[in-house]
Amino acid sequence: KFTPNGTFLMKWGSEGDKAGQFNVPYSIEIDPSDNIYVVDRGNDRIQKFTKDGNFTLEWGSRGDKDGEFESPSGIAVDSSDNVYVIDDTGRIQKFTDEGKFIVSWGSDGNGDGEFSKPEGLDVGPDGNVYIADTANKRIQVFGLSNGTVTTSVYGQ
Numbered sequence: 001k002f003t004p005n006g007t008f009l010m011k012w013g014s015e016g017d018k019a020g021q022f023n024v025p026y027s028i029e030i031d032p033s034d035n036i037y038v039v040d041r042g043n044d045r046i047q048k049f050t051k052d053g054n055f056t057l058e059w060g061s062r063g064d065k066d067g068e069f070e071s072p073s074g075i076a077v078d079s080s081d082n083v084y085v086i087d088d089t090g091r092i093q094k095f096t097d098e099g100k101f102i103v104s105w106g107s108d109g110n111g112d113g114e115f116s117k118p119e120g121l122d123v124g125p126d127g128n129v130y131i132a133d134t135a136n137k138r139i140q141v142f143g144l145s146n147g148t149v150t151t152s153v154y155g156q
Contacts, residue, residue, distance in 0.1 A: 010052075012053035017043050019058060027072075027120070029076055036049045037077065041071055044061055044063075045059060045072075046058065046069075046075065048097075058099075059095070060085075066093070067099075067101040069093075071088040073120070074131075076122045077097070081097040082097070083097060083099075086118045086120075088117070090107045090109065090114060090118060092129065092142075115133045115140070129142040
């Protein structure tokens, strides 16, 4: 953790698979209450910490069922504290801030609502979910966090 001008403040975690440890920490997100969510890609899970780095909970394991991940890569939190995670299966999963599964959508592919090597996602102030669909060279936008494709923007 650093100050806005780059002064080091603190760090936490170590290598491993126990609570508060990481194996390829890949992406982070901070919710409106300053909780910190970490995509622990190598352990196929999400870990949640307080703003001071204290571990509070984790969820996920390797697999393709609801609440499971295969190399998760992106995470976002909306204004209602719902957590969105995308992984190499091309699915977006939506959870409560306590890790309870709500819904999922998407699959591997190149059509609308499909992804190939998705690397990032965010929730805009409009409530839409934005996905960086890397190998398909596009951004997909999903309306009001419900999984309906509203726009696909292709790169060159």
